[in-house]
Amino acid sequence: MDWKPDRQDKKAIYKQLAEYIENGIADGTYPPDKPLPSERTLAKELNVNRSTVVAAYDELESIGLIQRNRGSGTTISKDIWGITKKRIPSWNRYIEAGSFLPNLPITQRIRKEAVEHKLINLASGELSEDLFPLKYLREITSSRSFIGSLGYDHPQGNAILRETITKHVKQYRNIETNPSSILITSGAQQALHLVVQCLLKQGDAVALEDPSYNYNLPTFKSTGLRPLYIPVNEDGINPDDLLSLYKKHRIRMIFLNSAYQNPTGALLSEKKRRAILDISSEYGIPVVEDDPYSLTSFTGEKVSTLKSMDANGNVLYISSLSKIVASGLRIGWIIGPTPVIERLSDAKQQIDFGHASYTQWVANDFLESENFHSHIQNLTKQLEMRRDQIVNSLHFYLGDKVDFSIPMGGIHIWVKINKEVNEVQLLEESIKRGVIYVPGYTMGSQKGFVRFTFARENEGAIDEGIKRFAEVLATFKIRS
Numbered sequence: 001m002d003w004k005p006d007r008q009d010k011k012a013i014y015k016q017l018a019e020y021i022e023n024g025i026a027d028g029t030y031p032p033d034k035p036l037p038s039e040r041t042l043a044k045e046l047n048v049n050r051s052t053v054v055a056a057y058d059e060l061e062s063i064g065l066i067q068r069n070r071g072s073g074t075t076i077s078k079d080i081w082g083i084t085k086k087r088i089p090s091w092n093r094y095i096e097a098g099s100f101l102p103n104l105p106i107t108q109r110i111r112k113e114a115v116e117h118k119l120i121n122l123a124s125g126e127l128s129e130d131l132f133p134l135k136y137l138r139e140i141t142s143s144r145s146f147i148g149s150l151g152y153d154h155p156q157g158n159a160i161l162r163e164t165i166t167k168h169v170k171q172y173r174n175i176e177t178n179p180s181s182i183l184i185t186s187g188a189q190q191a192l193h194l195v196v197q198c199l200l201k202q203g204d205a206v207a208l209e210d211p212s213y214n215y216n217l218p219t220f221k222s223t224g225l226r227p228l229y230i231p232v233n234e235d236g237i238n239p240d241d242l243l244s245l246y247k248k249h250r251i252r253m254i255f256l257n258s259a260y261q262n263p264t265g266a267l268l269s270e271k272k273r274r275a276i277l278d279i280s281s282e283y284g285i286p287v288v289e290d291d292p293y294s295l296t297s298f299t300g301e302k303v304s305t306l307k308s309m310d311a312n313g314n315v316l317y318i319s320s321l322s323k324i325v326a327s328g329l330r331i332g333w334i335i336g337p338t339p340v341i342e343r344l345s346d347a348k349q350q351i352d353f354g355h356a357s358y359t360q361w362v363a364n365d366f367l368e369s370e371n372f373h374s375h376i377q378n379l380t381k382q383l384e385m386r387r388d389q390i391v392n393s394l395h396f397y398l399g400d401k402v403d404f405s406i407p408m409g410g411i412h413i414w415v416k417i418n419k420e421v422n423e424v425q426l427l428e429e430s431i432k433r434g435v436i437y438v439p440g441y442t443m444g445s446q447k448g449f450v451r452f453t454f455a456r457e458n459e460g461a462i463d464e465g466i467k468r469f470a471e472v473l474a475t476f477k478i479r480s
């Protein structure tokens with residue numbers, strides 16, 4: 001505790017202390033549901049006589065701010081509103097009243113555990129540090145001087161980067177576009193958020209994949225949308241399901257993670273892509289193609305994005321550098337008809353006045369350099385090795401206790417556990433054993449799945465992680 005009495009002050013020390021505690025109650029230093037320190041503890045901490053603390057507590061008790069309870073110590077009174085002169089905002093009520101919903105508690109927990117503890121991290125959907133092209137990025141930042149404005153940039157993002165992305169998506173994703181149809185965003189996440197916030201309204205029905213990254217994203221619920229789910233098979237959703245959903249609910253938009261889907265690894269087949277685009281054109285349903293993974297093919301296959309087949313401008317195409325360069329750059333983009341892009345960039349201006357110019361410059365120079373191509377080749381090789389490792393470890397330690405499809409790209413594997421277990425408990429026990437993953441029920445409606453990410457750890461750690469998971473699973477009794 002930093003507080004010290006001011007011994008020069010004419011005010012008695014017990015009064016100073018009473019005021020300090022009153023302020024602490026008002027600003028939450030002393031939360032209402034926790035006992036105050038005992039008189040002896042506080043006296044020791046503050047290096048004052050115990051009688052001073054007793055007098056301060058007497059003062060606070062006399063105005064009804066605290067209570068002394070036999071056996072359970074000194075607590076803050078239940079109804080202190082109006083007693084203290086300080087007006088205490090009811091923060092909990094504000095927190096609960098905000099229109100923007102928080103993440104699921106389990107999602108918050110996984111993120112916190114993964115960051116704060118040294119666990120084998122098969123949960124975070126990102127590359128490990130050693131897969132970032134740090135060497136090349138350092139070359140850019142150390143050998144060339146920053147050529148950009150440090151002022152607020154164009155609302156759609158840096159013009160040079162948008163020009164580069166135009167060339168990049170043509171070369172790697174077969175997409176024809178131009179810089180005025182592109183908005184640079186803070187990752188794919190912000191692009192999704194802007195679409196939901198700006199183009200849809202309360203009550204609109206939207207189609208999401210089940211399971212999917214979007215399945216439980218609070219942003220869909222915060223806006224009051226009605227998410228409806230379409231099951232994902234090995235080659236993506238069934239277009240007939242989309243059609244019948246549209247006929248029943250007049251869905252206003254469909255969100256697809258078309259290549260190496262998070263979490264299933266599914267690659268939407270070309271036939272299905274065409275069928276979905278046909279439905280989209282016939283009924284005027286916009287498709288949001290979220291595509292952070294298409295460059296991570298292990299077969300060398302060049303994925304035909306939906307956007308590359310979109311002759312009529314029905315597709316809003318989202319991508320980012322998070323899964324192929326570095327998630328911390330926070331560089332993503334959305335491509336769509338210019339009026340839509342202008343609408344979204346106006347909103348982005350309101351939110352953050354545009355993307356940081358420095359990381360846009362780094363991203364631009366890396367995308368432009370010859371190193372980008374060799375980086376992607378090396379990255380996919382490394383990811384493929386990690387994919388092979390997790391597949392081998394799953395076979396070795398779990399055998400027929402699990403089922404899964406082998407992903408041909410991306411960074412996730414979706415594993416079905418062949419016995420019914422308490423999924424919450426399984427995660428808790430796994431965390432205790434030092435391994436963390438994403439339980440399937442946070443990403444989809446079906447029971448008994450887990451998502452392992454194989455990009456965040458090296459082969460040794462992947463093997464150890466699956467071994468520990470298998471040991472934990474073996475301790476679980478089959479549920480009756």
Ligand SMILES: Cc1ncc(COP(=O)(O)O)c(C=O)c1O
Pocket residue numbers: 125186187188189190213257262290292319320321322323327331332
């Ligand atoms: C399918 C999908 N979309 C969007 C994102 C958001 O990524 P970012 O904002 O880092 O580009 C992720 C991250 O896991 C993802 O898997």
